[in-house]
Amino acid sequence: MPRPLVIGNGKIMVTFDENLEMRDFFYPFVGQWNHLQGNRNRLGVWVDGRFSWTADSSWERLLGYQEDCLITQVEATHPELKVKLLINDAVHRRENIYLKKIVVQNMVNKEREVRVFLGQDFSVDETEVGDTVFYDAFERALCHYKRNRYFVINGYSSFGRFQQFATGIKGFGQAEGTWRDAEDGVLSGNAIAQGSVDSVIGFNLILPPLGEETIYYWICVGRNIQEARALNKFVFEQEPAELFLRTEAMHRAFLEACFTCSSNCALELKDSFGEIVKVYKRSLLILKTHFDARGAVIASPDSDIMATNRDHYCYLWPRDGAMAAYALIKAGYGKVARPFFSFCANALTDKGYLLHKYNPDGTAGSSWHPWLHEGVVQLPIQEDETALVLWALWEYYLQERDLEFVLAHYHNLVRPAANFLAGYVDEELQLPLESYDLWEERRGIFTFTTATVYAGLKAAGNFAQLLGQPKLAAKYFGRAAQIKEGVLSNLYDPQKKRFLRGLHFNRAKKAFEPDDTVDSSLAGVFLFNLLPVHDLRVAETMSQVEKVLWVKSDVGGVARYYGDYYFRRSEDLERIPGNPWFICTLWLAQYYIRTAVSIEDLSRARLLLEWCVRHTLPTGVMPEQVHPLTGEPLSVAPLSWSHAAFITAVTEYAARCRELEAAREELLFTLPEREREGVNF
Template structure:
């Protein structure tokens, strides 16, 4: 059975920074990554069902909504462990499932508890169907039952997963026909097949009314058969209650090591802690890279993918981690950036966990600039001279690249893709990021006794500030232009000429023409970035004040509130985003407009998911989650907002 469609929106993530799994509110595991959190993904479909003896209905799959199954789901408090309860009026059994990955280990625990809610004993079979298509391919898989380990092994190349329980199974099947047989409740004992799927079952006899039975299922991983079997043996070496308590204690310690949530409000504390927990899962344990979100559109049907490391996102995320004292995660990320930098000093748009280039729309000059800025923010937090020395060669190469990427005509960074990866131009936000990166590089140079470099980079940053002030202000709208030299199709160029707008063209060495509009007047939330966080202009600069007010006027979603990215945004319907709303919140805090800032913060809290995660977007009509769960940048912006309010003594 091959599932060709998985949901875009998921309800929970669990993991241990080497495993990452995404789950629905019914307890279904839709995706599983290992040994890195971005690639490869292995699960095709995993289902849990009950075949209740004495009925003729076949197997009922309790991790779905068929047969009247209703579900309640939530995180175990202060952990990355997700609990689902399934109940159906048609059946006497209820099912509790707790999913978690054990810290530091190569196995996931799926802890099932079956409770007889009826008035008579119940005999049943727990059916566990699993289909692994490692590396997202249908080819070259083997599924095998290993009697010596009482396990179902899924194998492809260097990815081997052993599925078993502490309870000895009573039935198994590998390969052809397994889904149909699992539905009928009768597995045929086939031991091996070059197919990706198999099933196990456990027969429970006469469970008494009010009684419960536990069947923990382990998914153990290894890059060889022996390693997978060793991981499974480790899982079975302790009672599942041991792993539960071990994992729960780990997450409690993780939170206790961070700066406590400020203020007294329980909703802020819960969202603060959930943000820290989510950001930890988005940080790869082995490489240190930080991904934007768990992948959910592996077919690239509606977007270009999210399970990559963007330097810009990560700079905001690590700044948030540093603010709450989780500096080791930030340090590991910046160690990773040294592996991802190109020889010319640039950092490209996005990368895989190992620093290799990911699919791209082209250079975003703000990415590398943000990394250098983030490095300095980290140094300010930790004051670690060894860190300073370690990153300095990358900072120097990066700053030289940035100073060499200036358009002599405008004094701004030359054309690149904008932060939303949609337009090619000289973007005001990107110029602000380069200002921030060069200012940070100058600070590094000053600290390391390189005054000439420090002076040169400071001068380059000041020239960018002057160019933004002189060329990028749009008095007509009362906001900065989004960009200069905006590349457009020829038809748009011709239309602009007819309207008397300023235009230009460039012809490359091969004779191809690019058409430009002189100004992009669209109001965009990213214009806040030239003040917060990059400091080109202070928050109380009259132009920034007007820009922020114009943003709020133009971009507030009329029905549900929240701030859109920009005028006439069409991506996924043009919805308000969590991070954009919190970006304006940051600015309002810097302006001392605390009531307005708190209102924006509350909007983000009010639009978290049922499990307490922050999405990317909120539907502009319904207010429901619209896209990407969770978005790591959203959680980082929440942490930064709360920290800023606390610094100003403005949290209740």
């Protein structure tokens, strides 16, 4: 199930599903640890002797966010119970505090008692073994804890603190969970439980005819009970309503940079591109929540993917992180990306390459890339992940001119990574040695990877030149030029008039063989400036990418590659070569943006941006891919790379509009007045 709502502050990240149930709670890193593991923190209502959880089908739910901020704005109506809930959720801008506001509305013209119940189903540090939950009589709060993780739960309404509570066993023996205790409207008051446990608190409200009452609820997280209690006290002293206002103000101030940053002209489109700009701003906020304060950028917090692989997307892939950092840099938020580069410098191996993926705390993540294959020792890497970090860091410097930061990472990141890229080369082919592709499915020498290595070496040469090392700059530039020649000699097929996806080594024949699969990642040739976007070879390649990989259903969009098997939903490959992906569709949009020579030429790119808006969830969350027949989200949602690609494409679109309009005005100025009318640009 997608996560249509996600909130966070760089230390805590919280997600909700479409049933309004909290499903993921990460602390102390964004993406690590998940103290819910997909369990459901439920919300339910008892009224007139009847009970219903918001996940029940009888509820009518409308999910969204407040405008220009990452505070949820949710409506849930139960037509039979005649109750409406207006809900806001936020994570405090600085402190480890999750906040919830529930306005309970009585839709009947008579006084009624309404009881609201909130469940907590923590598995602290991703396992329920050894958990404890107890009623803290000193603080009049509930507390879940294990080792150095303490979660203090509290709340109040105009009737005072929560009036009911219960703790108990879940998922063990015959016990489904303490949440069942709420369904008769009365909680047991059991004050402590250990092992696999959960808890519920209840608020008893008296609602006037057609009236309403407000509940504030919060979870404070600390390394010990004193820390969590101090935060609980902080909420009472500062008042939840005030904390909501401060958080909202910070989010709006963050987006205000869109209007003031001279490098970001995306919001100049706001008058005629309302929905695109709305999703653009939402993407900025959502992408920022994927950035941990210490540098990791997780791919996705959606833990439901574990059902397919017993693993998740809560890792930093250096490639995905570089693309996310690049998006924020180009949008004018380069300072947000700085910790990412420091993270990569700390993660870099002594040989100068980055591994497959990392946990948010900087340790190596899980991997399926072997160090030994068919008796041959190999590096278990995707080389583009190292190269793209250098490429993005140079873009950071161009945008921010932050020389001190670059100097701090020149010797611990730029030089060792560039030396690795320059040395990890097949001297006969003049191409990078084999590694795994960006889709993590096959090993070989790939056009996309090679283009990123070219870009990484060019970036390293620029840094060396900037810092007064001309010999080193010449080395990196020289190797980049050789690799470019290697691409044109070995990875371009003049008969097919397009680039190959790559080369695979046939160990029996002891020779490389071409892989001519049409793959959307061939866009890397122009994305990373290996060839100019107007080069005929680029044009012919992208023409075939669009023709072969466009999904020929009512859904549309661009597939990853012909015959993509990941979450495949159709065997009719001629019609549906694979599921449409956001990033692949946006690469095509970038191609049309960069090749446009008139405002009219941008129309195709705009249609592709609108495709993305159409297939974004109503809350603004973008999935990884969509069903080719129904358009429903597939795999994980949100995916940080999808949001990053959208931000990048919209930023490029706006910049290209500005360039073309400036060119038009300049040309019109030089024309005699009688010739200006009817000029087409």
